[in-house]
Every structure is written in structure tokens, then in C-alpha cells.
Amino acid sequence: MVATGFGASVKRKEDPAFLQGKGQFVDDIHLPGMLHAAFARSPYAHARVGRIDKAAALAVPGVHTVITYADLPESVRRQTLPLLVPHPAIKQAYMPYALAKDEACYAGEPVACVIADSRYIAEDAAQLVAVEYEPLPAANDCRAALEPGAPLAHAGAESNVAARFPVKVGDAERAFVTAAHVFRERIHQHRGGAFFMECRGAVACYEAPAQSYLLYVSSQGSHRLKRCMLDMFELGDHQVRVVAPDVGGGFGPKGSFYPEYVNVAVASRLTNRPVKWIEDRRENFLATHQERDQYWDVEIAVDAGAKIIGVRGQLIHETGAYVPWGIVLPWITATTVPGPYVIPNFKLEVVSVFTNKIQTTPVRGAGRPEAVVTMERLMDRVARELKLDRAGVRARNFIRPEQMPYNVGIIFRDGRPVTYDSGDYPACQAAALATADYEEFPRRQAEARGSGRYLGIGISNAVEATGLGPYEGATVRVATSGKIVVYTGAAPQGQSHKTTLAQIAADQLGVDYDDVTVVTSDTAGISLGIGSFAARTAVNAGSSVHLAAREVADKAKKIAAGMMECMEDDLELADGCVRLKSAPDVRKSLREIAVKSIGMPGFSMAGGLPPGLEHTAYFTPERSVYSNGTHVAEVEVDIETGAVKIVRYTVAHDCGRVINPMIVDGQVVGGVAHGVGNALYERLVYDDNAQPVSTNFGEYLLPLATDVPHVDLVHLETPSPLNPLGMKGAGEGGTIPAIAAIISAVENALAPFGVTIAEAPITPQRIVELLGPAALGRTA
Amino acid sequence: MADTRTITVTVNGRVCSREVETRLTLADFLRHELNLTGTHVGCEHGVCGACTVLVGGVSARACLMLAVQCDGREVATVESLADGDELNPLQQAFRDNHGLQCGFCTPGILMTLTEFLRDHPDPGEAEVRDVLSGNLCRCTGYQAIVAATLDAAKRMRGGA
Ligand code: FES
């Protein structure tokens, strides 16, 4: 039998359906009698919402109802959407209502919901909802929003500060006094978005006889959505079921709870019909969460040998209009700054600020790429000032493998110290440099310059907390038909969990991975779940599947031992059977055992075992496990047009033991592409009134096949000691160091012109601007 | 209010007659009238390519075409590629090379490549990247798609 378990690059179970157009994405769900929703949204970034006249919209043939704040059920009017992760540092916890009550705080905030026979009609009518708006001054930039007298993002707020907190290690003030060199950088990082190819969407079906809601949502986690729904509607556990069908990309923002989901549920109940809402791309630009607006003002102190003594400074983080994830993002950013380097003294003052833009919540990388850009800009600065090799400066500051487990000294948001479990950072960088042929780069660069071409190389290192708790569970069940199913709250959006989790279960149960069906993200399948984000599923759900399948295997042996009148130790699982090791033909099939396991009416259960050939496990990680990686980018910059071409790209990474190498490669390469976009192309432009002006793919550029380089991959494998299979997360490691590496390479290419870069993204216009007229003069 | 016409379109070899609104896009016609939901809609403004189908053998963005424009014409969608459950060489190469993750962009990419490989049986990597630049994929970083395409071309040449 070909090995299909842990470690094998087996083909994906997901693919045959997707390749034939038989996926079931949310917009592919058709229910009898289904109606369609469209939203009237605030055209202003900040406005008082007055009288709403629905008459014209209601008059459109095919319109069933128009819902405004006043029409919502009492419990939904009374509460805002829930703040998912509260924290005492949050000073003002503004959250939106399901529909704007009397104030709209970003352009695109839903104000009314129109329900009609078709989406075409609903969209026609949404434009006819007449809302009296009184525009208010808008906060459009988080740094400006801190100035005295700045417009307030929320009328009546005490200020625009959402939260303020320090992150500290050692004594930074003292360290800076003794330093040989201190360098200061001011860095601006601009927001981008997830821009999954499938926009958001939901179908709600209120079942009157059972007084319960069934919701299909294109989401990264059904269980949290269910919890939010139970709170908003004040319902019992049995009254809401949430299912995530096939999900066309998520990358973070599909893990949030959005007002539209509440509205389709309300509409279904009001009309007694299923109701579907599918976001269009313009709405996606307006109303799906974004990320990455940050201003940094930081200093690094080093000794005469370029060893870091301390880093200190201020981080201004933009949360946008509301704080659905509390301070999760800026906190992750702050704790990611030290990365693979020994930083004995560290102090960062973090302030999270409201503006009148759509809120920022985790997008692939989740606050970490920003931290890496900042830290790696500082490392490049030290190298430049002290005229040292950039790789060498990093090498002399690495945490050594023998220092593992390494306590960074920072307290993470779960209250525990940030402690790296394992990893070999010097080896990782060395492997990347060797593959990128870093040593020979100066020759390549000099040669190119000889013919008027500007090559640059950039290095970046990152350490990433993955496999975050609290848990993700799995139920492994052998049905009396002999068919094996795994239920989990994990919610894939392309990460192939239906394949990888089947591989893990198959190993324990002695079957082929094709014999295991994985049912993800259905609240009726397993009672608790968290969802897929923060590169947590392999570690959490993977470990749970492993533990649950092992229990099922043990139980199968116990029952079979009774049936076959032998000792459990003489048995093994293989070919879908439990069989005698010494005589493999003497066997009981999993089907026979499953039938036995449920007992017979009127008879007592044999052997005192709980009924059913099944087990549920919730792996609860003690703390995060840390993946790491080094990226090396080599670019060519056209100094006349500012165009950047990535000519070579190397990733060395370590995500512990790997379930399916083919799938991990795909995750890493895909992550790099996202980083390429953030580094060079993706800019969400807002005008002075916080009005978004890049709301389509013509104005907001995603990287194309001609922009993303071929990525050379090097794998290192340091197993994590913190879970049974030694795994670490792999979903975000491609993105996190990429922006820093590319920016560093562009700066290196432009070194002859004295250009330094302290921002991301860096677009052609900006490069030409930074070069100034002198550069063009040189080529004239 | 709605202006309607009766149209007859041959979709994947099947003749389909329907009365449709004149403003109905080809993508919505395929997805919601004919229930061929393999054709995906990712932007509705002609950039992402997820909705790509072949009209008269030539690739077209189904979000930018009206159903009535296809009256009397032949349309091929992703559902036409496999023979029963048997994947065709392009689909098989995508599976073997991990050319898809979430699978949302995949139908449009397969249709773009179906036309491309028919006309360019032996392409180089640069040509493949160039033709793919009309389709957005947010998951894969394109590398595996390029590999799958080159692999498919090889199989199709060898198998002919
Ligand atoms: S949906 Fe047609 S090109 Fe994007």
C-alpha cells in the first residue's frame, strides 16, 4: 500500500469537485423560495443618520421588505455586535449596530437592508431608500487623529484613542544611555486587504416550526459566528446552526462577525423565506475588514560591535471605525518585533486609534509583517551606518539554537511569557543565503550597474507565533456502515484540511486517507470550535484528530479483543480491520466492530465501554509554537519608470514536522505573493474626508502571474516539543517576512542615489519621487 | 419594468431556451438560470477572470456579457471539461501539481488555459505567465498553476 498518512504529499481530496465546477460555495446554494438582500450603505465616512423613507423602495415590484434599525428585533436593537476579544487596555469599546442607529462611522456602513425576489431588484431598490444624512467631520488618518482638535471618529467620544498599552522588556531607558550608537527610524505602513477571490456571503433560513436559524456563511469559523448569533438574538444552543460551505479564500477577514449576517437572519424570520446576501466587489472594498495602517517612531541602540542593546519607540495603530478584535492586532505586532534577535531591553508604547474607515482586523500575517518591516529596517540601518554586511549584522544578533526554549521577556496577551519552543535561526538564514547565492551578489550587482541596470538584494527574518489556543476539537466516528468521518470546527478556505486531517486519522486507523471523510465547520457536527486563522489548524485540529483517532483505535482493539477472545496487545489495525498480528487473516472489520460498539436493544453494554466507536478530543496547547523563516529577495529597479521586477526569490522556512509537503509549499508560495502585493502594489487610497477612492481591481492592484516571482524553497524541520506530532503553523510564514525583504532589496538597488525607504508599499510613482530629478539626469 | 427576450443558447452541447431579462449577465444566466454554478463571479467588473467561459470557442468574461448577446451561440463552461468523473489532462495536471487551493479562481483559469493550450500546444513559462495575467488568484502565488499548465501541455502533446 502506498503511504498516504503523515508526511506524504498525497493529492488533495478537495480537487476533483473544484476542478469540475462542482464546489459548493455560498452563492451556489439555492433554497426553494429564496429571497435576496441588498444593502443601502452610508455614502459618507461620518454622518448623522436621520429620517429614512422606504416608500420608493417598497414600491418597486418584487420588493418584500426594507429593514432599518427601527425594524430590528428588540435584542438586536439593544446591543451592538459583540467585541470578540475584550481587554482592560481598551478605553473606548465602540462597536457597530447591525444597522446604523443614528450615526454612520465609515463609508459603506449598512443603513438599510432591502429584501426582494432577485438580487437585481434588491439592488435597484436599495438605491431608492431615501436617508437624511448630516455629514460630520471625518478622521482619516490615525496619526492626525491624535492631534488636539482633530475631528472625532465617533460623535461625543472623549478622544480618538481606542486603547493604549506598553510592551516592555528590561530597562530600555538605561540601555540607551550606555549605547555606542543609536539610530532612529520613522516608518509608515499602509493598509491593504485580504481580497479573497470569493466575496463574503450568507444564506439564512429561519425554520418556524423549530424556531431556529440555519445559516450558511462563507466564513473561517462557524462556532464563533453561532455564539455571536446566540448573543444577538438571545437564543438557546439548539436554535442556531451555522455551516461554512466551500470557502473561496479567507486570509483573516472572513473570521469576523459582520452586520450583514444578522440582517439576513432577521429578514428570513420576517419573510419566513430563506434569504441570501452575496457581497459584490465594491462592497468588499468598502465593508470587509482591512489591515496594516501603522506609524512607527523607533530607535535602536547597539554596542560598538553592532550587537543590539535595546529597541524603543512608539507605535500608532489604526483600528478604523470600531474595535471588533480589541487590541489583538497591535499586540501581536508589538510582540513580534524582537523576532529571531536577542533584544535585552525593549519598550514600545502602543496606541490604537479610531478613524472613519472600515475597521482593521487580522489579514494574512496579522500584525506581524508590520513588525518585521520595522525590525528589519532597523537592522539594515545599523549595517549601513556601521558599514557592515547586512547578513552579518543579523547573524551576530541571532538567538542561538542552544538557547531554546527562549524566553523573550515579553508577556503575550494570554498573560504568559513569549517563549520560543524551538528553531535554528542561524541555520535558516545560512540556508537561504546559500540558495540565493548571496555571496556572489555583489558581482551580479556590479555587472548590472556596468550596463546601467540597478539590482538590489534584501534579507528578512521572522519568527511567528502559530498554533494559537485555546483549542480546536475533533470527533472521529466509525459509523455502523464502516464509514469513517472526522468532524472539526476548523474551517478551511483553501488550506486542504479535508486532506491533511484525513491523513492524520488514517495513520491511526489503518486505512487509506481516501476512506476518511472530514466534515469541517458545521456547528451540528461538533459542539465547540474556534476556526481557522493564525496558522492554528494543523497544530490544534491536527493534534485533536490524532488523539481522537488513537482513542478510537484503542477502543476498536478492546471491542475486537472481546469478539475474538484474544488479548488487545496481539491486535493491530490495518486494511480497515482489526486483525491478529500473528495471523492477519483472523480479523474483524471496523464495520463489525462499530455495529458491536453501539450495543443491542435490551442487552447491557459489554465490557463497561461507553457506546459508539467514536471519540472527541480537544487538544489545548500549553502555549504557541514558533515557526521561523528567512526570505531573500533580489530585484531590478528601472530608475526611469520606478518599476520593480523581482528577479529571484528565496524562502528558507521551518514549520516543524509537515503533514503534506506539497500543501505546505503551496501555502508558503501563496503567502509570498500576498507579501509581494503588500510591498509593491496594494494601496487603499482614501481622500481627506476618509472617502475610499480605490474600490475596484483597476485601481487597487493585486499581483499577477507576471509580477510574482518563482520562489525557491528550502525546508528546515525543527519539531515542536509542544504537540504530539511536532507540528507548527505554515499558513502565514510566506507573507510575514516578504514585505521587509522586498523593500530592503529596492533600497539596496537604489543605494547609489542615497535613497532610503521607510514605507510600504513602495509604488513606481513613489520610487521616481524618491529618486528625484538627479537620478533621471544620470540616464539622460 | 423588466424588458425580456427569449434566447436559445447551446451550453456545453445542450440547447437551452429561456425567457430572460435583457440586463441579465451571461454569468448569472449560467449560474442561476441553468444552475451551472461552476462559473464563478469574483469581481463583476472584468478584472479577475473567475467568470471566464468560451463563447464560440473564444474566451470571454461572462460578467461583462449579457445573456442575450449569446442568443444562437455556443457556450462552454468548466462543467464541459471532464468526461463523466474522469478529469481531462489539464484538470489532472492541476490536481497533480497542486494548482489550486480554495478553488474559486480555478474554473476561469481552466477555461482560459483550455483556449490557450488549444492554440499554443508547446508554450514556454513566460507565455504561460503572460496568458495567466488575465486571471487573479489570491491563494497559490501562480507558481503551481504555471507548473500545472506546462505539465498539461506536455501530456496533451504526448497523448495526442
Ligand atoms: S467576475 Fe468576471 S472578470 Fe471578475
Ligand code: FES
Ligand atoms: S485557488 Fe484560491 S483564488 Fe486561486
